[in-house]
Amino acid sequence: MSSLIQYLMCPPDHYEVDYVINPWMVGNVHRSSRERAVQQWQALYQHLSQRAKVHLVEPVQGWPDMVFTANAGLILGSTVVLSRFYHPERQGEQPHFKAWFEKQGYTVYELPPALAFEGAGDALLDRAGRWLWAGYGFRSMLESHPYLAKWLEIEVLSLRLVDERFYHLDTCFCPLSEGYLLYYPAAFDAYSNRLIEMRVPPEKRIPVQEADAIHFACNAVDVNGTILVNWVSPELEATLQERGFTVVQTDLTEFLKAGGAAKCLTLRLNETVAPQTDPVATVLSRTVTLQGHLVDSALLTEAVDCIVENGGSFQILKFHLGEKRQSTSTVELSVSAPTEEMLDTILSGLIERGARLAEQSHQDARLERVQKSGVAPDDFYVTTIYPTEVRVAGQWIPVQRQRMDGVIVVKGSAAYCTLIRDLQVGDAVVCGVEGIRTLRQASKERGSQEFTFMGSGVSSERRVEILVEQIAWELRRIKERGGKTVVVAGPVVIHTGGGSHLATLIRGGYVQALLGGNAIAVHDLEQNLYGTSLGVDLVRGNAVKGGHKHHLKTINLIRKHGSIRAAVEAGVITGGVFYECIRAGVPFSLAGSIRDDGPLPDTEMDLVKAQQDYARLIQGADMVLMLSSMLHSIGVGNMTPAGVKLICVDINPAVVTKLADRGSLESVGIVTDVGLFLSLLVQQLARLGQGYERPQPVLTSR
Numbered sequence: 001m002s003s004l005i006q007y008l009m010c011p012p013d014h015y016e017v018d019y020v021i022n023p024w025m026v027g028n029v030h031r032s033s034r035e036r037a038v039q040q041w042q043a044l045y046q047h048l049s050q051r052a053k054v055h056l057v058e059p060v061q062g063w064p065d066m067v068f069t070a071n072a073g074l075i076l077g078s079t080v081v082l083s084r085f086y087h088p089e090r091q092g093e094q095p096h097f098k099a100w101f102e103k104q105g106y107t108v109y110e111l112p113p114a115l116a117f118e119g120a121g122d123a124l125l126d127r128a129g130r131w132l133w134a135g136y137g138f139r140s141m142l143e144s145h146p147y148l149a150k151w152l153e154i155e156v157l158s159l160r161l162v163d164e165r166f167y168h169l170d171t172c173f174c175p176l177s178e179g180y181l182l183y184y185p186a187a188f189d190a191y192s193n194r195l196i197e198m199r200v201p202p203e204k205r206i207p208v209q210e211a212d213a214i215h216f217a218c219n220a221v222d223v224n225g226t227i228l229v230n231w232v233s234p235e236l237e238a239t240l241q242e243r244g245f246t247v248v249q250t251d252l253t254e255f256l257k258a259g260g261a262a263k264c265l266t267l268r269l270n271e272t273v274a275p276q277t278d279p280v281a282t283v284l285s286r287t288v289t290l291q292g293h294l295v296d297s298a299l300l301t302e303a304v305d306c307i308v309e310n311g312g313s314f315q316i317l318k319f320h321l322g323e324k325r326q327s328t329s330t331v332e333l334s335v336s337a338p339t340e341e342m343l344d345t346i347l348s349g350l351i352e353r354g355a356r357l358a359e360q361s362h363q364d365a366r367l368e369r370v371q372k373s374g375v376a377p378d379d380f381y382v383t384t385i386y387p388t389e390v391r392v393a394g395q396w397i398p399v400q401r402q403r404m405d406g407v408i409v410v411k412g413s414a415a416y417c418t419l420i421r422d423l424q425v426g427d428a429v430v431c432g433v434e435g436i437r438t439l440r441q442a443s444k445e446r447g448s449q450e451f452t453f454m455g456s457g458v459s460s461e462r463r464v465e466i467l468v469e470q471i472a473w474e475l476r477r478i479k480e481r482g483g484k485t486v487v488v489a490g491p492v493v494i495h496t497g498g499g500s501h502l503a504t505l506i507r508g509g510y511v512q513a514l515l516g517g518n519a520i521a522v523h524d525l526e527q528n529l530y531g532t533s534l535g536v537d538l539v540r541g542n543a544v545k546g547g548h549k550h551h552l553k554t555i556n557l558i559r560k561h562g563s564i565r566a567a568v569e570a571g572v573i574t575g576g577v578f579y580e581c582i583r584a585g586v587p588f589s590l591a592g593s594i595r596d597d598g599p600l601p602d603t604e605m606d607l608v609k610a611q612q613d614y615a616r617l618i619q620g621a622d623m624v625l626m627l628s629s630m631l632h633s634i635g636v637g638n639m640t641p642a643g644v645k646l647i648c649v650d651i652n653p654a655v656v657t658k659l660a661d662r663g664s665l666e667s668v669g670i671v672t673d674v675g676l677f678l679s680l681l682v683q684q685l686a687r688l689g690q691g692y693e694r695p696q697p698v699l700t701s702r
């Protein structure tokens with residue numbers, strides 16, 4: 001073969017924008033000019049023919065994108081890996097390119113049918129022939145990279161594309177002679193940018209700005225230092241010229257309407273590989289099985305997002321769709337990633353969603369001993385809200401005290417969720433992802449049976465009254481079966497006049513534990529003692545003279561008696577939320593904070609103890625009503641396992657969304673005034689009847 005560089009092009013006899021398979025084609029269907037396309041293609045062909053040998057493949061009617069010969073395949077030496085197009089709109093080109101390659105005497109390899117790969121559009125040789133850059137994420141699959149390495153006997157470096165405008169590697173990445181690289185960093189994920197920076201020294205990297213990238217400045221043909229390109233900014237042209245390149249700009253706007261430009265329209269035929277390359281593609285894979293309501297609960301979408309957003313790729317190996325609405329589906333996925341760390345991150349995310357590792361049925365969890373108290377081994381498994389099991393000595397054992405953001409400690413044949421701060425030297429902590437499974441589907445099914453009527457998510461549009469009716473109905477059912485409802489409340493409950501309603505719920509037996517901070521207690525007691533909250537008369541709504549001292553006088557009085565209970569028993573406190581708690585024997589826990597006045601004797605200022613007390617009172621809860629306290633609601637959300645219905649009421653949608661985003665079916669967010677919510681809830685419970693007492697006016701002992 002001549003020493004001249006050789007290219008393959010395809011005349012645009014049948015080129016037009018006939019469909020949409022990339023963002024550039026949107027709005028351009030049947031709006032390309034064949035005449036202008038022919039002129040532009042001819043100009044590029046002339047520029048190239050003056051510097052290289054250009055071969056032509058016969059265009060075929062019905063395959064307009066055949067003009068983009070970069071996608072015909074990937075050539076190295078006398079070997080071709082034929083493209084296997086992702087979109088059906090281009091799959092008809094394959095046999096024509098295959099025939100051309102075979103006629104030229106190339107050895108043609110074809111990938112398995114499930115593996116999409118779009119040739120030199122998604123795979124570019126390092127100009128010194130040391131390795132192959134291979135893109136994935138939109139068209140070509142990561143799983144195709146090991147085949148490239150094997151068949152072309154070269155090291156493959158996988159780069160993940162993240163901006164769909166740059167859906168082929170050659171639209172944003174152009175290895176140039178002398179080891180230079182013209183590329184658009186924002187088109188790649190962080191791992192890929194790190195890999196590029198590891199392989200290409202800073203002085204050889206030429207990152208482009210978005211303005212250049214969207215004119216396909218990186219989609220360039222470098223013919224021995226002459227760069228043929230659609231357009232570059234004057235700044236980029238100067239940068240290239242400073243490095244010894246000659247830039248020839250040739251208008252290809254008709255092809256940009258289809259998402260291609262100079263490099264796409266050409267395929268370099270004589271590429272040579274530097275000797276001693278290491279034919280490897282570090283692509284790691286695991287097989288996982290996911291079972292459940294994969295489609296209607298969007299679990300499969302969540303799993304795929306988890307794989308792709310963490311830099312991985314997947315193949316669906318088996319998929320069994322449940323025949324009926326109530327039956328479950330099963331999917332078996334091969335999950336791949338370029339590094340062990342990325343694969344572990346993905347597998348952890350899939351396990352959180354109930355996935356099971358194919359081999360895990362006979363692999364125990366990996367246990368590592370704690371070397372320093374309060375410090376976990378490096379790759380500890382982070383717990384979720386979902387019921388979890390770990391495999392120990394061949395047995396699957398349930399993890400007790402389930403909560404998110406903990407670790408799993410195995411003691412004999414038992415396993416416990418444990419906070420890192422509570423770890424002791426010698427504790428056996430579960431690490432990695434082997435031998436772990438979450439029972440997410442079980443809790444979802446259970447959740448869906450018990451709470452379907454409430455559904456999950458956040459909506460200020462959904463009528464509050466409807467939700468209140470549903471919550472009242474659920475409160476009543478929990479009470480009837482001797483279940484447990486925990487209330488988390490902030491002082492705003494008192495400020496909005498909701499105190500009397502909460503007191504009524506407690507008196508009515510609908511609340512089995514109350515969690516809060518110093519403030520709700522102070523203002524509830526202040527209201528009983530002075531009729532004010534933060535010095536504001538809750539009946540008249542005006543600040544009272546000297547009222548700003550009321551909460552301090554209240555704190556002082558309770559401190560004098562030693563506790564809220566003592567003050568109630570002494571007849572000093574005669575009504576309100578905490579009065580009813582004491583009378584009804586409803587336990588409460590007040591967690592201290594940096595904002596606290598006093599504090600009250602009952603407020604636990606040791607936060608570790610406060611968290612432990614909260615966790616104790618949450619144990620066994622069926623439902624948690626979170627009422628206008630961002631701090632305490634989020635704290636409780638973090639320690640509450642799946643299967644517990646969380647109702648978050650707040651005037652701020654962001655707070656409600658944060659809790660609803662726990663990813664569990666069991667979270668309902670209501671954006672409304674908490675005083676109004678409690679008033680409606682109390683009225684609805686009264687309407688439901690069943691011996692419900694009418695709200696009593698809050699007694700003040702002034």
Ligand SMILES: NC(=O)c1ccc[n+]([C@@H]2O[C@H](COP(=O)([O-])OP(=O)(O)OC[C@H]3O[C@@H](n4cnc5c(N)ncnc54)[C@H](O)[C@@H]3O)[C@@H](O)[C@H]2O)c1
Pocket residue numbers: 490491492496516517518519520522551591592593595596597598628629630631632649650651652655672673674675
């Ligand atoms: N004097 C004191 O000792 C004092 C005073 C205030 C707070 N604190 C302490 O500070 C900590 C944080 O207090 P916090 O939980 O009240 O604050 P927070 O900011 O965590 O939560 C208050 C929440 O109430 C919401 N909200 C405001 N008005 C509302 C309305 N009308 N209806 C519904 N939601 C409404 C806000 O959006 C916010 O999410 C607590 O531990 C508390 O005890 C102490």
Ligand SMILES: NC(=[NH2+])NCCC[C@H](N)C(=O)O
Pocket residue numbers: 021022065068070071090120121122168170171258259260261263264
């Ligand atoms: N190597 C390339 N970038 N080729 C551009 C291909 C354009 C074609 N319309 C497609 O979407 O597949």
